[in-house]
Amino acid sequence: MKTLIPKLVDAIGPSGFEEAIRELIRKETAAWADETWTDTMGNLYVRKAGDGSGKRVMVAAHMDEIGVIVAQVEDNGFLRFANIGTLAPKTLLGARVRFANGAVGVISHDGGARAEIIGSKLPDLHRWYIDVGATGKDDLPVQVGDVGVFAHPFVDLGRRVIVGGADNRVGCAVAIESLRRLQNSSHDVIMVFTVQEEIGNRGARVAAYQLHPDLALAIDITPTGDAPKSELTMAVDLGKGPAIPVADTRMISHPRVRQALVDVARQHDIPHQVFVLTLGGTDASAIEPARSGVMTANLMVPCRYVHTPSELVDWQDVEDSVRLLTAFLQSDLSQVGG
Amino acid sequence: MTALTWGMLRQLTETPAGPGDEGAVRDLIARWIQPHVQALRIDALGNLIAEKKGVVAAPMHIAVAAHMDEVALFITEIDEEGFLHMASSGGVNARTLLGKSVQVGSDRLPGVIGWLPPHHAKNSDEFTKTPDVNDLVVDIGADDAKAAKAKVKPGQRMIFDTPLRLLGPLQSLNDDDPLPAQGRISGKAFDDRMGCATLMSLLLDDALPVDITAVFTVQEEIGLRGALAAGLGLQPDVVIALEGTVCDDLPGSRHEKRFPTTRLGDGPALTQRDGMVVVHPPLLQHFLRVAAAYHIPTQFKRPNIGGTDAAGFARWLGMPTGIISTPCRYIHGPAAVAELSDFHAGVALLRASLPELASALASHSHP
Numbered sequence: 001m002k003t004l005i006p007k008l009v010d011a012i013g014p015s016g017f018e019e020a021i022r023e024l025i026r027k028e029t030a031a032w033a034d035e036t037w038t039d040t041m042g043n044l045y046v047r048k049a050g051d052g053s054g055k056r057v058m059v060a061a062h063m064d065e066i067g068v069i070v071a072q073v074e075d076n077g078f079l080r081f082a083n084i085g086t087l088a089p090k091t092l093l094g095a096r097v098r099f100a101n102g103a104v105g106v107i108s109h110d111g112g113a114r115a116e117i118i119g120s121k122l123p124d125l126h127r128w129y130i131d132v133g134a135t136g137k138d139d140l141p142v143q144v145g146d147v148g149v150f151a152h153p154f155v156d157l158g159r160r161v162i163v164g165g166a167d168n169r170v171g172c173a174v175a176i177e178s179l180r181r182l183q184n185s186s187h188d189v190i191m192v193f194t195v196q197e198e199i200g201n202r203g204a205r206v207a208a209y210q211l212h213p214d215l216a217l218a219i220d221i222t223p224t225g226d227a228p229k230s231e232l233t234m235a236v237d238l239g240k241g242p243a244i245p246v247a248d249t250r251m252i253s254h255p256r257v258r259q260a261l262v263d264v265a266r267q268h269d270i271p272h273q274v275f276v277l278t279l280g281g282t283d284a285s286a287i288e289p290a291r292s293g294v295m296t297a298n299l300m301v302p303c304r305y306v307h308t309p310s311e312l313v314d315w316q317d318v319e320d321s322v323r324l325l326t327a328f329l330q331s332d333l334s335q336v337g338g
Numbered sequence: 339m340t341a342l343t344w345g346m347l348r349q350l351t352e353t354p355a356g357p358g359d360e361g362a363v364r365d366l367i368a369r370w371i372q373p374h375v376q377a378l379r380i381d382a383l384g385n386l387i388a389e390k391k392g393v394v395a396a397p398m399h400i401a402v403a404a405h406m407d408e409v410a411l412f413i414t415e416i417d418e419e420g421f422l423h424m425a426s427s428g429g430v431n432a433r434t435l436l437g438k439s440v441q442v443g444s445d446r447l448p449g450v451i452g453w454l455p456p457h458h459a460k461n462s463d464e465f466t467k468t469p470d471v472n473d474l475v476v477d478i479g480a481d482d483a484k485a486a487k488a489k490v491k492p493g494q495r496m497i498f499d500t501p502l503r504l505l506g507p508l509q510s511l512n513d514d515d516p517l518p519a520q521g522r523i524s525g526k527a528f529d530d531r532m533g534c535a536t537l538m539s540l541l542l543d544d545a546l547p548v549d550i551t552a553v554f555t556v557q558e559e560i561g562l563r564g565a566l567a568a569g570l571g572l573q574p575d576v577v578i579a580l581e582g583t584v585c586d587d588l589p590g591s592r593h594e595k596r597f598p599t600t601r602l603g604d605g606p607a608l609t610q611r612d613g614m615v616v617v618h619p620p621l622l623q624h625f626l627r628v629a630a631a632y633h634i635p636t637q638f639k640r641p642n643i644g645g646t647d648a649a650g651f652a653r654w655l656g657m658p659t660g661i662i663s664t665p666c667r668y669i670h671g672p673a674a675v676a677e678l679s680d681f682h683a684g685v686a687l688l689r690a691s692l693p694e695l696a697s698a699l700a701s702h703s704h705p
Contacts (some may be wrong), residue, residue, distance in 0.1 A: 065339050163678075232425075233423040246357060247412060252560070254357075254382075275414070276412045278414055278425045289567045291571065292382065292571025293381055293383040293385075294382060337382075
């Protein structure tokens with residue numbers, strides 16, 4: 001995992017432009033897959049066949065990430081940009097952007113040094129720009145329509161790790177590692193590395209319709225409620241194990257799938273946290289109403305500083321999430337229904 | 339006249355069923371309708387689907403839907419002093435919450451939403467400002483976190499605890515009594531147990547004119563999610579959604595040129611269009627013809643307000659939809675008020691519309 005996650009965050013993949021990360025995941029899963037394919041939207045399906053007696057289980061981890069898209073080039077070489085996914089304005093000043101061709105830029109906003117340093121109000125997004133070190137239009141390394149992501153150096157802190165792009169490369173890593181460990185599962189498991197989650201769960205919707213699985217899990221990260229004086233009333237802490245939401249802001253986890261996760265965690269002595277996610281949602285909300293309905297739940301890795309260039313997770317939570325997902329996929333799910 | 343008793347409507351409205359947690363209401367409905375339907379099943383999301391044979395087979399597949407869920411609160415955290423913190427599930431307004439009684443979890447533990455009494459808070463912000471739902475707490479009488487955690491856990495639902503009552507002249511009703519033909523009632527979850535009660539009235543009728551598929555849906559209040567799945571799963575030719583809908587004919591609204599969404603006592607409300615669908619015009623015309631022929635009072639719901647399971651059903655396949663609603667004052671709050679004559683007229687209109695429904699739609703098919 002300590003080698004897999006840095007590789008995953010190094011491949012860029014803002015929503016709608018997931019080719020690089022998709023090809024990396026295809027390579028990283030090839031030796032363990034019975035079948036791999038993609039669809040028109042770019043979702044990557046990695047299947048590990050069961051023995052025919054189990055369920056058809058979809059495991060979705062979105063491989064896209066938030067980022068920026070160049071909207072306009074000014075004469076002096078500054079780039080105006082639009083958001084891809086939800087950007088937190090207060091995290092932008094001084095943040096670095098990395099483009100697919102290797103170009104790097106720094107973000108600031110109108111008003112110059114005085115506004116940047118002592119200004120108290122954050123301007124609207126159209127007043128922000130990226131400086132890629134160009135002196136004018138002639139030596140610009142990027143053009144209108146090019147996409148970038150936040151440059152996020154990976155730092156191992158020991159028990160914990162700063163990993164910009166944890167949302168959701170950590171979820172992808174959990175799915176990949178679980179696929180590698182999966183043995184003797186009766187279930188037909190299809191790991192779907194979905195596209196365009198950050199702009200409205202668009203890939204997962206299509207994938208769930210195509211697969212029409214018996215049940216589904218979405219693997220993602222969740223904000224925690226354990227920050228100093230947290231205003232988020234949420235019963236989930238970093239380092240206390242994988243988080244299993246009863247509901248997020250868009251959907252209710254199917255009670256029987258959720259209970260099956262909890263039961264498996266108890267059987268295998270894996271720490272876990274049942275909570276209500278009061279900020280945001282995941283691919284699960286798009287999978288659940290597909291066709292005549294799919295029994296769907298979430299499995300989440302606790303994460304601090306979500307949607308900033310420096311997300312922070314706990315190694316033990318990541319490892320326990322892999323253990324829980326693997327054990328779940330190897331368990332007898334006949335009581336769940338679907 | 340409906341075969342529904344006072345006791346059935348009482349249990350139907352008093353039982354808690356937050357979005358995604360509809361089991362208790364589903365069990366009640368299933369138990370009551372089982373002897374009167376030919377097939378009963380529960381789909382992946384928890385929708386209860388009943389096939390009901392009529393006197394004659396319907397020439398098209400008619401689905402009639404009502405949602406079982408109601409707005410609710412989630413327990414998000416349990417604090418050191420044993421108070422429960424909350425988030426809303428569905429459209430809850432914090433102004434309706436302060437000081438209200440709730441039932442917590444499937445054990446229906448009693449609780450009260452805490453607030454600062456007026457005595458010493460009169461001049462503070464806490465007295466005059468509407469709080470955020472996330473800042474409110476529920477008191478279940480636990481002294482500390484340990485005592486609270488022994489009884490409840492994060493993720494459980496908290497629902498208003500409100501008995502069904504008949505308003506007006508003092509009159510006591512027994513559970514076995516039939517529903518009075520008219521009179522105002524108050525209770526919780528009229529959105530959409532009034533729709534469920536309407537649909538149940540059809541199912542308990544052993545001389546129903548034509549076949550229908552009854553769908554008691556889940557998760558309407560958080561985005562029509564049960565209906566989305568049922569629409570594609572069942573693929574009916576037409577769907578009629580039954581609702582307990584907004585009624586805002588409050589004092590002054592008749593004189594101040596505010597146009598109420600619906601009015602209490604003016605009959606079931608017919609939707610022309612709401613915020614999400616345009617009702618199939620031939621179906622609306624059919625409802626109006628039937629209402630005139632049988633002298634059933636109806637009113638139009640003010641356009642462009644809200645959305646119902648009709649939109650969820652039609653999202654993928656776009657089948658024709660119709661919506662019939664019982665006007666209910668103060669919905670999404672702890673106690674709503676409805677008029678029983680509106681409810682009965684809605685049942686009568688729906689039932690009388692069934693025999694000619696297929697031919698009314700067929701004669702208006704597109705060239």
